[in-house]
Amino acid sequence: MTVRETSLCSEILAKSKPEETIEEHTGKAISFLLKYFDWHERNISRVAELAGVSAEELKSRLFATVYLHDIGKASMDFQRHIHIRDKSKGTPHALLSLPFIYAAVPPLDGIHYESLAVMSHHRPFYDNLYSDRSDMEFEGRYCVEEAKRFYRKLPIIHEERTGKEYPFSLNEPELGIARDLLKRVKDLYRVPPKTREIFSLFVSALHYSDWLASANIDYKYSGGNIAERTERAVKKANRSFRWYDFQNRIRDIEGDVFIRIPTGKGKTEAALLWVDRNLNSGKLIYLLPTRVTSNAMYLRMKRIFGDMVGISHGTAALRIAEESGWGTEEYKSKKLLSSTFMEPVTVATIDQLLLASFNWYHWEDIEQNAAFSAVIFDEIHSYDTYTTALILNLVSELKERGAKFAFMSATFPDYLKEGLEGVIGERPLIQEENYDKLSRHRIHFIDTPIENAIQSIRRDYERGKKTLVILNTVEKSMKMYKELKEVIRSDDIILYHSRFIERDRREKEDKIIKHAELSRGFIAVTTQVVEVSLDIDYDALYTELAPIDALVQRMGRVNRRGKRGVVDVFIYEPSEESFKIYGEGNMRRANEIVQDQEINGKEITEGMIKTLVERQYPKEEMLKELKKEMGNIQDSLRYLRVNLWRIQTLQLSDEWNTLRKLAKSREERFPTIEVIPLDFKEEIDKLSNPAEAIRYIVRVPLYIVDKCLLKEERWYADVNYNKEYGIINCKS
Incomplete structure (x- = not known):
């Protein structure tokens, strides 16, 4: 030497x-x-x-x-x-x-x-x-x-x-x-x-x-005093509050539980009371269907638990950077602990936990932290059969490893409850019969295209109403927005769908939420992304026909708190593309239900909604479909894990493409891809931190951008994009 x-x-x-x-x-x-x-x-x-x-x-x-x-x-x-x-x-x-x-x-x-x-x-x-x-x-x-x-x-x-x-x-x-x-x-x-x-x-x-x-951080593994922290936060917002009967009942339940309570009536607080009983020095994991709902719940959990809360989803880095700055040691630490579910409380999209089943990045940490945790599945009804079957498989595996589960939904169809019980055994369903008579909406089915509602929408706007217009496809929402703009020459109208870059999408979400509190009229033209994304309370709803549970979610964005008595909801015939999105059978059943003389033109109570959801999803038929999908998923997982020697982390290189196609948390009727519109390249090249490029990402169907993807420039697509309409099409 x-x-x-x-x-x-x-x-x-x-x-x-x-x-x-x-x-x-x-x-x-x-x-x-x-x-x-x-x-x-x-x-x-x-x-x-x-x-x-x-x-x-x-x-x-x-x-x-x-x-x-x-x-x-x-x-x-x-x-x-x-x-x-x-x-x-x-x-x-x-x-x-x-x-x-x-x-x-x-x-x-x-x-x-x-x-x-x-x-x-x-x-x-x-x-x-x-x-x-x-x-x-x-x-x-x-x-x-x-x-x-x-x-x-x-x-x-x-x-x-x-x-x-x-x-x-x-x-x-x-x-x-x-x-x-x-x-x-x-x-x-x-x-x-x-x-x-x-x-x-x-x-x-x-x-x-x-x-x-x-x-070099002050790390806590688990958070305690859940009920006490929750009560303190609720009292801060409402000094005269008292726990509802169903919330008091749930705090005494040990083990898994189902919760069926209408939107805006305290399901989240009830779930946290359940966690207090079932945490047992483990972690709290709160799972939601979308990034937007995860962001909102993260802020809500932070008001209760402070800095003990992590957030994990595809663009969670944006939320973390807003709090700690890009590239700081605090940012790096928070991002790592959040993405691996190491924080005492983690709010995440369902995809983060499901993809761990497929040996996605950091799967080892995520699954170990989920074991013996208290896991809340919010909006459990929101998923298609494929994702639901994947959830059942995940629950089965984590159940063996000591996890406990709370499943929450405003509708909770019987087939879903029975499917879950096939995995975890028979468990109590917490519901509140007093809510069965609650009525917030009167539905009207109008057997014409929704474009015929433009003058009615304009009149509601002129009367100062905050109005939601919900279409089933992005293309239809763009067309409706353009036609409404011709009769409402004002900035009090906005288009919101999934094809905006993350930065613009978040600006639009903030605007939709803020305008709900203003006294003047406002119109939000959206797609179904609004169903479980934004916690808003608008005055009027015009929507294309969709399955009943989707309509219930849409109605939940209007007269949410029931302060306006009974509000009229107008449902219009669906476009042809709607049948491809939701399936022929689902749309046929939804059409039969809304045209029923006992439904059309009548007030809809919460008790009636339960019955309508069961008509929408016949138990035996749905269970048969779910069982078939479960078998397919278990076969795919078995094949993937054997080929990964059980322990390899899935790679992004081309030779792993066959296995990567199996590793998905959602069933896509049209394959999607994350891209950045090429117009932003110069702006991105000037960023001090490359990670900030996440602000410009948008997920779109592959068929929209397939012909204009730049192979030499990863992520970029040469598309027509603007802040008002989002991605429209390829430039050439």
Whole structure:
């Protein structure tokens, strides 16, 4: 070793800002691991039983994993990077840690879980991980004496920190060619299903320990006093409040529960009272169908739980950046903890948890954190048969791992409840019969196109009414908006659908919400994105026909709180495209229901809605369809997981395309893609932080942009886009 190399190896640093030795960082990581043992005590006991070892042996294996995860930093490349600010880190330290962890712990049923977790603790594990370094020799890359000295202290530190003897013999690390070691560690063909859960615990434990040791934050694993916090927040908004009977009943229920209560009547607070009883030192996970509802619920949960709340969905980084700034340490930490469900409370779209089933990014952390958690599924009726079947499969897997569930809906069709009970068993349904007589709407079916309502809409606007006009397709909403603009020459009208970039979409949402509180008239022309997205209370509704549960959600945006007595709702014949979106059978049944003499022109009570929903979704027919979809999904999951060796993270490269097509949380009648309109490229190129490009993303059907995607520029599409109409079509 040269004099310069000796100097580099004189002090093995793991961190540079601030400087921290490998002993210091590892000591902090071990401290968090010991806390993890308490936080995940039930998980560890379960996985130990799965693996056929004692909980104490499993903890020792986890200890070795965390202790040796950064020993690869005792390399000359990494120390050169730290000491003299060499930009190149050389060989990845996670790979250089591999010979040591491999030698320190024997395999478990032939699988080197510790090695797999360590080598992938900065990059998700997949079959070709480090294959580009397979010809590399480990020999000569280390500050070898320092590395081996640290390695040999493992049994000593283990006994000092746990009070127990290290149960394995330390073997001499093999410092030969990387290929030989990688081949042995990756020998995972046809491993049993339990491998997935065991591996995820090793990854989760290492991530908790390493990330928290590096973050320097005041971390809480779980939030307590849920009922007390909820009551305090409700009292702050309404000093004269009192809990409803159904809310008092639910707080005494232990275990899974169904909640069927009308919109705006306190379902969320009821669910939180249930959580107080069922959290048991775990995490609270609140799942919703859309990003917009997730953003709104996140702010609502923050008023109750403060900074203990995380948010996870496709554009959650925008919300986090608004609070902490782009690229700050606070932003990076919050984004990481949120996306992995590590916060005490996580509000997320359903997709984040469902995609973990398909080994999507950070699947190991998400599933481990969901185990033994209290999980709330809000608007559970909102999903198609495919997503519902995927939820049933997820619930079945998490139920085995100790999670508890609350399922909430204003409608809750019987087939859905029965389908869920097929997974979790028979559970109580919380409802309030006093609401059955509640009437907020009178529906009128008009068997003509909705364009014939333009003059009626104009009159409502001139009378100062806030009016919702809901169409079933984006194209129809654009056409209706354009025709209304010709008769209402004012800025008091807005178009809102799914084909706006994220920045413009959020501006429109804010405008729609704010105008609900103004005294003058306003018109929002929208698609079904408004159904479970915006918490608004408008005065009038004109809508195309849709399935009854969708109509109920639309009506829930009008006279939401019932302060206007009974409001007339006007339903018009659907466009042909509506049948493609909702299905022939669903639209046929909806048409029969609204034309029924007992319904058309009559006040609709909450009790009647339950009956109408059952007519819309005949139980036996829907259960048969759901069972068929469940079988298809289980086949797809089985195929995907076997091909991923159970534990690989799904990759984005082309050769993984077949498996990626299986990994979807929603059934798409038309494939969609996220793009950025090319007109914004110059603006994006000037951004100080590339992550801010998320403001310009929009998801659209592939057929809209297929001919104008720029293959050489990922994300971009040369489309006609403007802030008023959104994406219209390709420019050429």
